Amino acid sequence: MTETAKRIRLTQYAHGGGCACKIPPGELEAIVAGLVTSAGDDLIVGLDDGDDAAVVRIEGGRAIVATADFFTPVVDDPYDWGRIAATNALSDVYAVGGEPVVAVNLLGWPRDTLPMDLVKEVLRGGLDVGRAAGCHVAGGHSVDDPEPKYGMAVTGLADPERLLRIDGGRAGTPISLTKPLGVGVLNTRHKATGEVFPQAIEAMTTLNRDASRAALAAGAVCATDVTGFGLLGHLYKLARASGVTAVVDVAAVPYLEGAREALRDGHVSGGTRRNLDWVRPHLNAGRFGEDELLLLADAQTSGGLLVAGEIPGAPVIGHLVPREPAMLRLA
Structure with a gap:
């Protein structure tokens, strides 16, 4: 990075930081209330209870896990932000008991405001986390955005008979x-x-x-x-x-x-x-x-x-x- 880029504080270019910038939970539930598709048949885990990822049964006794997560900068260092955002996105697959297989980048960047060499550091951070997880990182999608945003859409695999579900808690546990x-x-x-x-x-x-x-x-x-x-x-x-x-x-x-x-x-x-x-x-x-x-x-x-x-x-x-x-x- 250039010396100018190193002095830039990414968190100052976002109104919120990390997962704290999510839409409030009560508002979000009201938004999706009429859009919920009940899980069942091949869709084992859907939106009903707010699980961390969708899970769909496929042939061969396996299931596909799908999720997406992105957010504004939570730290100033672009490489660390990339690592954090990627780790966070992969977490949704792990949270339901799956293993990530492939991820694609989701990037929003104010190209007229922030240097583009910072983007490379963000993406490098995400790539390094993908490699550490044994998950392929293959391309993605970017938009010109007033606020910087980064994350991933992740696809994984799981055993449909051995899932971690949000509705599986039992008294005494x-x-x-x-x-x-x-x-x-x-x-x-x-x-x-x-x-x-x-x-x-x-x-x-x-x-x-x-x-x-x-x-x-x-x-x-x-x-x-x-x-x-x-x-x-x-x-x-x-x-x-x-x-x-x-x-x-x-x-x-x-x-x-x-x-x-x-x-x-x-x-x-x-x-x-x-x-x-x-x-x-x-x-x-x-x-x-x-x-x-x-x-x-x-x-x-x-x-x-x-x-x-x-x-x-x-x-x-x-x-x-x-x-x-x-x-x-x-x-």
């Missing part, structure tokens, strides 16, 4: 979380101050491949990944789809270093606040205050898997119980 929370508040601080948080970048660029394989090996049938709707938002969707209540052991939830300090200093995204507003009517918060709730609702980018079951190396952060008046309860 523990809940495991495979990555610490706190990415959202650290990224918001990065956007505001330019501080770089290597621990957040490492978390966001860690593939969920091993966690997905471990969940399947342990016999898990229910999972989702934790991204823009935060832990509480994604756990609410899982509990609602599964007909259970999720009890969260707040003291057991892991956080990245610096997350609480970022919250203390006010680095909370609008997406996080919308997440909390969405789940609050379904939440029994008990003795926990607003700051703890905001961390639990923190809008993650390329977060870990939330698994109904125990897997090696992942902390158990709660359990599922029979449906109570509130679908989420903090303990």
Whole structure:
């Protein structure tokens, strides 16, 4: 890159960052409510409960997994942004128990505003993650866009009899979380101050491949990944789809270093606040205050898997119980 390009802060060219720029969950559900096609026959997993990817049965005892994900810059470094966006897109395949096979790039770029040599770094980051995952990256589509955006459409394969579904949770099952929370508040601080948080970048660029394989090996049938709707938002969707209540052991939830300090200093995204507003009517918060709730609702980018079951190396952060008046309860 040129010296000028190296000085550009990509996060300053977007109104939001990463998965925090998603359309709020309540609004999104209202939009797609009349467009849902029920799963069944060859379409094993559709839009009914908000699973992470679509799954279609094909011949030979296999299933195709399809998903797409893209977002505005979550960090200033273009190569890291490319890696994070690609890792996040692949995560949707892992979240349903699949293995990615091929991905195509999705790119929006303000070509009259930002140097084109930054684009090469973004795409290089995505390509490197694809290679690490054993997933082909083959072309894609680009548009001239006022805001930079990048992600991937990913196709994978899965065993239709061994899927991780959002509606598979059963009372009496523990809940495991495979990555610490706190990415959202650290990224918001990065956007505001330019501080770089290597621990957040490492978390966001860690593939969920091993966690997905471990969940399947342990016999898990229910999972989702934790991204823009935060832990509480994604756990609410899982509990609602599964007909259970999720009890969260707040003291057991892991956080990245610096997350609480970022919250203390006010680095909370609008997406996080919308997440909390969405789940609050379904939440029994008990003795926990607003700051703890905001961390639990923190809008993650390329977060870990939330698994109904125990897997090696992942902390158990709660359990599922029979449906109570509130679908989420903090303990």
